[in-house]
Amino acid sequence: MKIAVVGTGMIAREALTALQQVEGIEVVTICARPHSRDKARALAQEFGVPQVATDYGAMLTAHGADFVYLGIVNSVHFDYARQAIAAGWHVIVEKPFTSTLAEAEELIARARAAGCYLFEAVTPLFLPNYQGILEALPQLGLIRLVQANFSQYSSRYDRYLARDVAPAFDPSLSGGALYDLNVYNLELIVSFFGRPKSASYTANIGFNGIDTSGILTLRYDGFAATAVAAKDSDSPSFFMIQGESGWIRADGTPNELASFTVGLRGRQEKSYALNCHEHRMVPEFEAMRDIFARKDYLSVEEGLQTSRTVMAVMEKARLMAGIQFRAD
Numbered sequence: 001m002k003i004a005v006v007g008t009g010m011i012a013r014e015a016l017t018a019l020q021q022v023e024g025i026e027v028v029t030i031c032a033r034p035h036s037r038d039k040a041r042a043l044a045q046e047f048g049v050p051q052v053a054t055d056y057g058a059m060l061t062a063h064g065a066d067f068v069y070l071g072i073v074n075s076v077h078f079d080y081a082r083q084a085i086a087a088g089w090h091v092i093v094e095k096p097f098t099s100t101l102a103e104a105e106e107l108i109a110r111a112r113a114a115g116c117y118l119f120e121a122v123t124p125l126f127l128p129n130y131q132g133i134l135e136a137l138p139q140l141g142l143i144r145l146v147q148a149n150f151s152q153y154s155s156r157y158d159r160y161l162a163r164d165v166a167p168a169f170d171p172s173l174s175g176g177a178l179y180d181l182n183v184y185n186l187e188l189i190v191s192f193f194g195r196p197k198s199a200s201y202t203a204n205i206g207f208n209g210i211d212t213s214g215i216l217t218l219r220y221d222g223f224a225a226t227a228v229a230a231k232d233s234d235s236p237s238f239f240m241i242q243g244e245s246g247w248i249r250a251d252g253t254p255n256e257l258a259s260f261t262v263g264l265r266g267r268q269e270k271s272y273a274l275n276c277h278e279h280r281m282v283p284e285f286e287a288m289r290d291i292f293a294r295k296d297y298l299s300v301e302e303g304l305q306t307s308r309t310v311m312a313v314m315e316k317a318r319l320m321a322g323i324q325f326r327a328d
Helices: 008-021 034-049 056-062 074-086 101-114 127-138 156-160 177-194 282-294 299-320
Strands: 001-007 026-031 051-053 069-072 090-094 118-121 143-151 198-205 212-222 223-230 238-243 244-252 258-262 270-272
Touching: 001 008, 001 198, 008 034, 008 069, 008 282, 026 034, 026 056, 034 051, 034 223, 051 056, 056 258, 069 074, 074 090, 074 101, 101 118, 101 299, 118 282, 118 299, 127 177, 127 238, 127 258, 143 177, 143 212, 143 244, 177 198, 177 212, 177 223, 177 238, 177 299, 212 299
Parallel strands: 001 026, 001 069, 026 051, 069 090, 090 118, 143 223
Antiparallel strands: 143 238, 198 212, 212 223, 238 244, 244 258, 258 270
16 A cells, blocks of 8 residues: 655654554655655655655556645645545545535545545544444443543744744634634544534634634534643643443543553453554555555544534534634
């Protein structure tokens, strides 16, 4: 399975690091915009990638790989993925899937029509600890509460306060705490429990109309879920599910699910650390490789339905909070 990595930022570097550890995947090209050519060349040399491209359309036409991995600014996920699908490429798009629900639905429809694989790269859904939590979930009985928190003072927040706006804080580039961090909380909640009956978002809005932190509240039959994310402050991050017969708590950031503990009434707590790779992105690339090899379209469809639901909830919540994107 051959991959062209598009992008030269932090997430592209993380992906390259992880992909080096995955057997059966070869990164053959790094694609960047012309002004980032030198950065792409440096990454290619560091990671042993044979080609650098600065013309995305020409790279797609040459068709030198099976997949593109899109580790680029959120606002262009849709356009880059659409172009790749039109050229017959399979696509791995970094979270968040798109900027709007309409974009998500169009990409899914285009991929189906073209027979292309389309994945959203959401690390926790592929981790062994995620599977362990899923298997332990029935022991909790009737679910009553779900709490998630991903709070991480952004390395770019001081710049933001000085009115130097990085893409992660730019509404025109589909940034913000909901789309950058709370998306992980929401992906986990939706993957476990499906689409909520209702959703609301209370956000702290910065000077340029972006959410620097916020609380997403979801309502399900019989229980409620809260998802907190912050780029303007710190706190311990966790993911907690409470049922009438017990609870499950994953400690650490929800994008890593480093460990989890199961507490059942009248029984001793048990803690687990099932993840077997140091880098959190390795399991998702291994899973995508295997799905592609066995032509497992059902798993692709299941993932896309989760992605669609998450986009529907995030868009509704974002607009409810008055956060406007250029893609709206």
